[in-house]
Amino acid sequence: MDYSIKELMYWNDKIEKIAKDFGLNFYEQEFEIVSYEEMLSYEAYIGMPSRYPHWSFGKAYERTKTLYRYNLTGLPYEMVINSNPCLAYLMKENTLLLQILTMAHIYAHNDFFKNNRLFKEGTNADYTIDMFKRHANLIREYIKDPSIGYDEVERVIDAAHALKLQVKRTIYNGKDEETQDSKYKLPEEDLLLFIIKYSDIEDYKKTIVEMIREEALYFIPQIETKIMNEGWASFWHYKILKELDLPQGLYLEFIKRHNDVVAPHLGGLNPYYVGYKIFEDLERRYGIKKIFEVRDVDRDSSFIRRYLTLELCQEMNLFEYVKRDSEYIIKEVSDDEGWKEIRDTLSNNCGMGLVPYIQVTDVERDRTLILEHIYDGRELLLEYAEATLKHLVELWGHPVILKTQFGGKEYRIYCDEKKSIKRGV
């Protein structure tokens, strides 16, 4: 580290002041300075100081480490979690300028967490750290419990992980409604909630499912606002650093780093780039007040649908592709005829729009669970659907049938109690 904590604090004071003057409204900020290895670990555990043990975090660690080793991805500049106070990590090995840029970036994320409706209503930042710690402790207790043990717990976590995004999609304040009678509330999009309410598995298993559901609900606002959140943070780090009177050396590095962050990924889609461009455009067209309103109320899909314009599509050279056989073909380009379809496709394919929508529609007399995939032209990956159904049977204890469409026809997958699969039209 070729700079001292004092220096970081010096820059932080300036950044914090400028951010406040711009009108950003954030939680109290805490920075932890960590090493490269610690950063890898924090990344695997999504920044949480404590999490329950599970091999998927080990896998995440190995994957990130491998990617870094082969330089396929840059080291993360930032790692920030939605908590109050807001906890963020700064990697010791980064240059002073990168730390300055990261700090500014983090204040904007912090502001987004505190003000965006999805976070305000869907999460409780005061208890984030506690919640993850409580879950970790409880799972460790189950593992230590001789009547349960590691393998049992792992099997339940595996199963609950497979279904973790099959939870309610509307985000609102308050408790989930309680139904006292034994009548099923149908249709139900919240598969995990349905299991918690009606499955006859042991209570500790339900508790595990409940914990994983709670964590998923915590993460969904982030999934839903990836483009906005990164665009917002990039927009503000740029504005803040411009105001900082950086010495020339640092200033040049700032411009280079900033351009790297918001560079388009050819053949892919860089959320920093798209979000940054849209916010920049909104500010130019409607003034600064407008972007604060947008930050309050939108999520990626509405953000794209409302504010991605023909001009922006053209500036970013956006195109739409489809897969035909084993090849990708360009379907639409950003001209007068094509841009609206591009906008709508992107709006439908971000956030939870990438997660298939599946409902419980019925429970038969013998407790067979009937699921229906609401087909919108996108087919399920059958191998994954089958394996996921097996996990569901683990938690439901009775057969499960999934209705979907495949190859233009009705298609059913049946998974019995013994987890053997039958499929058919």
Place this chain on the structure above:
Amino acid sequence: MCMAIFRDMHSDPVEHDRSIEDRRRHKKLVEKAIKDNLADILSEESIIGESKNKKVKIPIRGLKEYQFIYGKNTKGVASGDGTEKRGDRIGSEKKQGMGQQGAGNQEGEEMYELEITIDDILDYLFEDLELPDMDRKKTSEILVESSKKRDGYQKYGIRPRLAKKKTVMEKIKRKQARKRALREMNLPVDIERFPFVEDDLRYFRIKKKFRRESNAAIICIMDISGSMDNTKKFMARSFFYILSRFIRKKYKNVQVAFVAHTTTAEEVNEYQFFHRVESGGTYISSGLNKALEIINTRFNPENWNVYAFYVSDGDNWSEDDERTIKSAKELCRVCNLFAYAEVMPNSYSMTIKGKLTKEIKDKNFIAVSVSHKNELWDGLKTMLKKKQKGGY
């Protein structure tokens, strides 16, 4: 007045490796997945006749984190350089730009591929196999590679060879060194938690040792008649290929003879055995008799441990059944093991396997059915299980 708090976690000199347990568990599951998949690899046609150093890619299943996700037939949006036109092809390996953590089309990145040589695969698989019922015969002996002998330690190795005690010692050494360093730097010497790191791990080095074993002869007999269509022949060849690899790997000095038969039998060389195409009727007895003849002239059971392996689809001409049973009984008498693998039998008629198992009660006769190539490995394992029937 600014509020931010800075914590330098580096004032704490103790390394903190919180992910080590989850990584260990993950690694264990990976290894298990590899082992579970090896048999599948062996049943792939492409490995027959390949050199043992050929590398194959093993896709590792079982580590995917399954969820409901969309297939690859969905559309998407990406940014380009402005030269794109409708209908342009943009390659087949497009990266999904929107595949963020926890959502969406992340199937691609879940695929692990492990490069491994055929030799390595066999090593893993053959760990638990042995030619059963090896008697100590009198005269000349063969050398058997026995890899049980440990000889020192090394830093890399496979999990089963982890040297726990040595590993703990390495950790203690490191801890002592840390303490000494802290003392020299005049820092407080209290290390609360001191977990294992990768560098502590030590593995036993295995010295290859040869052990004297008795003489062994293997007779491979294969039905190459007309009813053995290409798929069956392929399965039979895969079976013998793995078997011969196994024998050559485990036993340095084994005599192997190859017999191919239709209504008549012939002793052939290894190349012919694996490549020859024939057609014609089936007298199983011809193959078995040829084997008996070879045993009588070259491998006197007084001095040799003889193993006979036979593969057929079991579709014998009925006038030959009597003779076949008689010859099979004779083979059981002179051999340590007579094993028969019936590949993809026709279900509508009673095959020779049914007749043989009904007639032959000798304990050294084993018959297995292999109706799909996935079952090849299980069949072989049944035949070569270690310590079979109290054998040596």
